[in-house]
Amino acid sequence: MRLLQTFPLLSALAVGLIKAAYAKTVVHDGNFIPDAILRVTSGNRNQSCVPEKEILLVNGTSPGPELRLTEGKTYWIRVYNDMVDQNFTMHWHGLTMAVAPFSDGTPGASQWPIPPLHYFDYQLSIPVGVAGTYFYHSHVGLQAISATGPMIVVEADHPPYHYDGERIIFLQDVFMENDTYLAEGLEATPIRYSGDQTMVLVNGKGAGTSDDGNFTCNDTLSVINVECGKTYRLRFVGGTAISFNSFAIEGHDSLEVIEADGSYTDKHNTSFLQIGTGQRFSVLLHTLAEPEKRQYWIQLETRERPGVTRSYAVLNYDAPSDSPAPQFYPPTTPPLTLPPTDDNFLEYQLRPHVSATYSSRDMPTAAEVTRRVNITVHLSEAKLHFVYLEDGLPWYEDVPEEPYLVSLYKDDGIEFPSMARAIKNQGLDPVSRAFPAEIGEVLEIVLQNTGSDGGEMETHPWHAHGAHYWDLGSGLGVYDAAANEAKWASSPGMPVKRDTTMLYRNVIYASNNTLAGWRAWRLRITEPGVWMVHCHILLHMVFGMQTVFVMGNSTEVLGQVPRPEVEGYLTYGGSVNGNASHYPEVVDFFDYWPENQ
Numbered sequence: 360m361r362l363l364q365t366f367p368l369l370s371a372l373a374v375g376l377i378k379a380a381y382a383k384t385v386v387h388d389g390n391f392i393p394d395a396i397l398r399v400t401s402g403n404r405n406q407s408c409v410p411e412k413e414i415l416l417v418n419g420t421s422p423g424p425e426l427r428l429t430e431g432k433t434y435w436i437r438v439y440n441d442m443v444d445q446n447f448t449m450h451w452h453g454l455t456m457a458v459a460p461f462s463d464g465t466p467g468a469s470q471w472p473i474p475p476l477h478y479f480d481y482q483l484s485i486p487v488g489v490a491g492t493y494f495y496h497s498h499v500g501l502q503a504i505s506a507t508g509p510m511i512v513v514e515a516d517h518p519p520y521h522y523d524g525e526r527i528i529f530l531q532d533v534f535m536e537n538d539t540y541l542a543e544g545l546e547a548t549p550i551r552y553s554g555d556q557t558m559v560l561v562n563g564k565g566a567g568t569s570d571d572g573n574f575t576c577n578d579t580l581s582v583i584n585v586e587c588g589k590t591y592r593l594r595f596v597g598g599t600a601i602s603f604n605s606f607a608i609e610g611h612d613s614l615e616v617i618e619a620d621g622s623y624t625d626k627h628n629t630s631f632l633q634i635g636t637g638q639r640f641s642v643l644l645h646t647l648a649e650p651e652k653r654q655y656w657i658q659l660e661t662r663e664r665p666g667v668t669r670s671y672a673v674l675n676y677d678a679p680s681d682s683p684a685p686q687f688y689p690p691t692t693p694p695l696t697l698p699p700t701d702d703n704f705l706e707y708q709l710r711p712h713v714s715a716t717y718s719s720r721d722m723p724t725a726a727e728v729t730r731r732v733n734i735t736v737h738l739s740e741a742k743l744h745f746v747y748l749e750d751g752l753p754w755y756e757d758v759p760e761e762p763y764l765v766s767l768y769k770d771d772g773i774e775f776p777s778m779a780r781a782i783k784n785q786g787l788d789p790v791s792r793a794f795p796a797e798i799g800e801v802l803e804i805v806l807q808n809t810g811s812d813g814g815e816m817e818t819h820p821w822h823a824h825g826a827h828y829w830d831l832g833s834g835l836g837v838y839d840a841a842a843n844e845a846k847w848a849s850s851p852g853m854p855v856k857r858d859t860t861m862l863y864r865n866v867i868y869a870s871n872n873t874l875a876g877w878r879a880w881r882l883r884i885t886e887p888g889v890w891m892v893h894c895h896i897l898l899h900m901v902f903g904m905q906t907v908f909v910m911g912n913s914t915e916v917l918g919q920v921p922r923p924e925v926e927g928y929l930t931y932g933g934s935v936n937g938n939a940s941h942y943p944e945v946v947d948f949f950d951y952w953p954e955n956q
């Protein structure tokens with residue numbers, strides 16, 4: 360394996376071969392034993408002072424259970440949609456599905472959604488070199504508000520930095536209304552907007568104030584237990600639906616960033632973090648040798664939206680293991696003053712951590728770039744119906760007649776994009792509403808923010824499936840490739856491979872269609888498949904802020920997964936090599952997880 364680690368492509372091929380051999384002998388029917396099972400239900404819960412309402416649950420909780428996987432291995436994860444009235448999919452956020460393109464969990468793009476009372480077997484073949492912090496979540500509608508959970512990929516050998524322990528800090532949003540009602544309102548003409556998040560949760564709990572203090576919640580907080588004089592790896596997951604959070608820990612102002620979106624970085628000190636929807640960071644926290652008190656506040660504040668939500672958790676030193684877990688409530692006045700939005704947060708500062716095992720500097724140079732595409736985003740507000748246009752068109756998960764990947768396999772041409780049409784429209788084929796890309800191309804993908812019809816600007820965390828891109832930074836106005844090269848040359852940082860980075864609003868207002876700010880990525884196209892690129896704010900996705908890249912032609916895509924294995928994927932209700940309905944067991948999660956009530 361050692362040799363393979365230097366050649367990610369080779370190791371991906373090896374994983375593919377192992378999987379192909381394996382699939383011949385395994386039938387994924389009711390007798391199949393997967394490596395992990397996730398069961399999705401809906402249920403009523405009280406969260407953070409919000410009156411009891413229906414949310415989605417994974418194995419009875421939100422967030423769902425942690426999945427811990429090892430790089431270089433293949434896992435089959437069976438996801439049961441135990442709901443009776445909703446489709447579902449599961450996406451493995453940040454992991455490449457290069458060798459299992461039907462397992463990316465994107466309805467309309469990589470798979471038919473899982474019908475009610477059906478299961479789907481997802482194949483996760485994890486290349487060596489991607490150990491880091493990830494999460495799983497639904498890709499249907501607004502389900503990911505609550506149908507989500509942490510996913511950690513651990514090293515086959517050992518991480519490049521030493522730490523004594525690790526803690527997950529999983530952020531989520533809570534809304535006043537259930538997700539179907541919220542989504543219906545967003546799709547309505549005129550729009551019915553039920554408000555931003557009521558509270559931000561840390562590991563399922565949160566309390567504090569929102570709407571600039573107009574709403575207060577005095578509920579119990581999450582507790583992060585630590586010991587004195589140790590080093591912890593804090594793994595932050597931006598599992599929020601909309602909120603962009605600024606974050607700091609009282610009395611601990613040297614957080615050393617070591618990971619961004621599954622890529623190790625050289626150590627970089629920061630006193631606070633900004634974390635957008637879909638982003639992950641790991642920091643090393645050096646706990647105090649002689650703390651002055653037992654509890655230090657962890658304070659979060661939302662940014663970039665009209666009302667501020669302030670939420671808390673507690674860093675708790677040396678909790679005695681023999682006494683019951685203490686309960687903590689939010690402070691009456693904020694102990695910390697967090698900075699306003701920093702549009703330059705970590706920009707042009709981070710450097711990939713290069714070691715024998717991790718992240719080589721294989722970034723294509725500017726001279727190798729073969730094509731540039733724009734994703735120019737614009738919010739149309741005509742008739743008070745909100746639509747996010749990308750190069751003139753929105754994308755919704757129910758737009759394609761059949762999922763693009765299914766269409767590629769059937770070779771029926773229904774959703775196959777035309778390069779000729781795309782070239783005339785900034786890279787997007789307006790008929791199939793997809794961006795075609797050829798294997799071997801080196802693309803620069805330029806996200807361009809514009810003033811909306813009404814002039815408002817929004818900040819968008821843009822996420823790419825399929826492969827991580829080299830993040831080229833961001834700036835005001837229009838992207839200028841030469842000026843940006845020069846900026847990198849004089850910056851301490853080097854581009855890092857990321858999967859979710861911020862397209863800032865930079866300004867609060869810009870007149871209609873003004874090109875106000877940009878973000879750019881560079882990517883060598885190597886993985887045939889259908890990969891979504893979208894804003895990770897779930898509410899914006901419902902407004903159409905999603906795009907799809909179709910990489911490779913049908914021959915190349917068909918080369919990825921052997922034909923007999925795909926039959927099951929081609930119809931709604933299928934899974935790998937079989938149909939996939941199940942008779943639901945009577946699953947009473949209250950019996951399994953009483954402590955969560």
Ligand SMILES: *[C@@H]1O[C@H](CO)[C@@H](O)[C@H](O)[C@H]1NC(C)=O
Pocket residue numbers: 395396397398418424425426946
């Ligand atoms: C989820 O719950 C099922 C039982 O319904 C159990 O078999 C499975 O191990 C659980 N998954 C995880 C990751 O804990």
Ligand SMILES: *[C@@H]1O[C@H](CO)[C@@H](O)[C@H](O)[C@H]1NC(C)=O
Pocket residue numbers: 403404405411956
């Ligand atoms: C929600 O809170 C109310 C009031 O405390 C309580 O009656 C109800 O049982 C709780 N619901 C759940 C699902 O725990």
Ligand SMILES: *[C@@H]1O[C@H](CO)[C@@H](O)[C@H](O)[C@H]1NC(C)=O
Pocket residue numbers: 444445446471472474931
């Ligand atoms: C579920 O997905 C199928 C296939 O895309 C679609 O026809 C159906 O309307 C969806 N059902 C619901 C409840 O959204």
Ligand SMILES: *[C@@H]1O[C@H](CO)[C@@H](O)[C@H](O)[C@H]1NC(C)=O
Pocket residue numbers: 412413536537539540
């Ligand atoms: C969702 O919320 C709406 C509005 O509050 C309510 O009418 C509907 O019954 C709720 N749906 C479920 C499944 O609880």
Ligand SMILES: *[C@@H]1O[C@H](CO)[C@@H](O)[C@H](O)[C@H]1NC(C)=O
Pocket residue numbers: 570571573665666667
């Ligand atoms: C909070 O209340 C004040 C006074 O009523 C109001 O002006 C302000 O808009 C409210 N803020 C939010 C975010 O609702």
Ligand SMILES: *[C@@H]1O[C@H](CO)[C@@H](O)[C@H](O)[C@H]1NC(C)=O
Pocket residue numbers: 577578688691
């Ligand atoms: C919050 O609730 C706790 C427990 O009931 C109580 O001790 C505390 O005083 C409350 N805080 C505020 C600000 O009301």
Ligand SMILES: *[C@@H]1O[C@H](CO)[C@@H](O)[C@H](O)[C@H]1NC(C)=O
Pocket residue numbers: 613615626627628
């Ligand atoms: C970060 O700050 C701490 C404390 O000031 C220092 O010990 C450490 O060397 C710094 N790390 C880096 C990478 O600069």
Ligand SMILES: *[C@@H]1O[C@H](CO)[C@@H](O)[C@H](O)[C@H]1NC(C)=O
Pocket residue numbers: 731732733784785786837874
């Ligand atoms: C991308 O947008 C910029 C700014 O409007 C424009 O100059 C450039 O030609 C566009 N590129 C493509 C491929 O359309």
Ligand SMILES: *[C@@H]1O[C@H](CO)[C@@H](O)[C@H](O)[C@H]1NC(C)=O
Pocket residue numbers: 811812813871872
């Ligand atoms: C904004 O510009 C677009 C494209 O030029 C146009 O279609 C739209 O009507 C304009 N909106 C307003 C409010 O003027």
Ligand SMILES: *[C@@H]1O[C@H](CO)[C@@H](O)[C@H](O)[C@H]1NC(C)=O
Pocket residue numbers: 912913914915
């Ligand atoms: C796909 O591209 C490859 C490489 O250029 C070529 O050999 C193959 O014929 C193409 N297949 C189709 C269906 O166009």
Ligand SMILES: *[C@@H]1O[C@H](CO)[C@@H](O)[C@H](O)[C@H]1NC(C)=O
Pocket residue numbers: 388937938939
């Ligand atoms: C698929 O479903 C059909 C209809 O329910 C059933 O007759 C058939 O046995 C199933 N096939 C497999 C492989 O489970």
Ligand SMILES: [Cu+2]
Pocket residue numbers: 817818819820894895896899904
């Ligand atoms: Cu957005």
